[in-house]
Amino acid sequence: xxxQALVDHKGRFTNINVGWPGKVHDARVFKNSGLFRRLQQGVxxxxxKITVGDVEMPTVILGDPxxxxxxxxxxxxxxxxxxxxxxxxxxxxxxxxxxxxxxGHLKGRWRSLLTRSDLSQTNIPIVIAACCVLHNLxxxxxxxxxxxxxxEANRLxxxxxxxxxxxxxxxxxxxxxxxxxxxxxxxxEQGNQ
Numbered sequence: 084x085x086x087q088a089l090v091d092h093k094g095r096f097t098n099i100n101v102g103w104p105g106k107v108h109d110a111r112v113f114k115n116s117g118l119f120r121r122l123q124q125g126v127x128x129x130x131x132k133i134t135v136g137d138v139e140m141p142t143v144i145l146g147d148p149x150x151x152x153x154x155x156x157x158x159x160x161x162x163x164x165x166x167x168x169x170x171x172x173x174x175x176x177x178x179x180x181x182x183x184x185x186x187g188h189l190k191g192r193w194r195s196l197l198t199r200s201d202l203s204q205t206n207i208p209i210v211i212a213a214c215c216v217l218h219n220l221x222x223x224x225x226x227x228x229x230x231x232x233x234x235e236a237n238r239l240x241x242x243x244x245x246x247x248x249x250x251x252x253x254x255x256x257x258x259x260x261x262x263x264x265x266x267x268x269x270x271x272e273q274g275n276q
Contacts, residue, residue, distance in 0.1 A: 086211055087112050089144060094185040095222050096215045102208040109149040122155050138264035145179050154257040157265065171266040189218045190239075191232030197239040 084105055089098035100116040113119050121127040128142035146158045159175055160168040190197055193214040200207055221228075 084207055084211065085109070085112050086215075087116065088185075088215065089118060090182045090185045092181060093222065094181050094188065095219045096185065096189075099212060099215050101211045101215075109147075110151060113146075113150060122153070125155075128155075135261075135264040135268045138260055140261045140264065143261065145175060145182070147179070152258040152262065154261055156258070157262055160262075167266055167270060170269055171262070174269050185218070185222075187233050187236070188222070188228050189214060190236040191228065192218060192221065194232070194236050194239055197236060 084101065085103040085107060087100040087103075087109065088096045091097050098118050100112060100118060103112045103115075118127065122144070125141065131142040132139055133142075134140070141155045143155050143157045146156050148158055148161055150156055150158050152158050157175060159172040164172065196211060196214060200210075202210060220226075
């Protein structure tokens with residue numbers, strides 16, 4: 084079962100979408116989510132625009148290559164990369180590490196999420212959502228996370244690997260301009276902070 088989540092800079096889940104079968108592509112799950120609709124309508128982060136170079140842009144979320152490039156969703160460049168694109172991808176990857184850590188902590192704390200479940204299809208999303216809430220509480224309270232938990236979670240995850248999916252290569256003019264503006268900013272002194 085797919086858990087798709089928006090994670091804040093402190094590793095907390097701020098929006099989750101759970102319940103789609105594991106074989107469904109991430110981009111399809113996302114495009115059918117309430118989060119996608121609210122971001123597309125510009126109501127998820129209302130009145131939060133910044134200007135980079137000469138490009139005004141909304142608050143952006145970060146995604147991996149499986150997601151569509153949108154004015155409010157940045158993803159890495161693919162294909163042959165010059166040094167500017169490599170730097171953009173590197174910085175985007177550094178920002179996305181908090182997301183990877185959040186999922187690692189979630190799976191490490193509740194390793195039962197990685198194994199087959201005897202729960203009904205109706206109850207599985209409820210349990211996953213409850214684990215996300217408990218994860219947030221642990222993060223807010225600064226609960227200790229043992230490294231061994233993640234090692235065990237990775238071992239279990241290998242036993243229950245999800246099917247591979249191909250990246251979606253769709254671009255839009257506004258999203259490309261935003262990514263180009265961010266890439267240019269990353270080349271400047273101000274972008275080195």
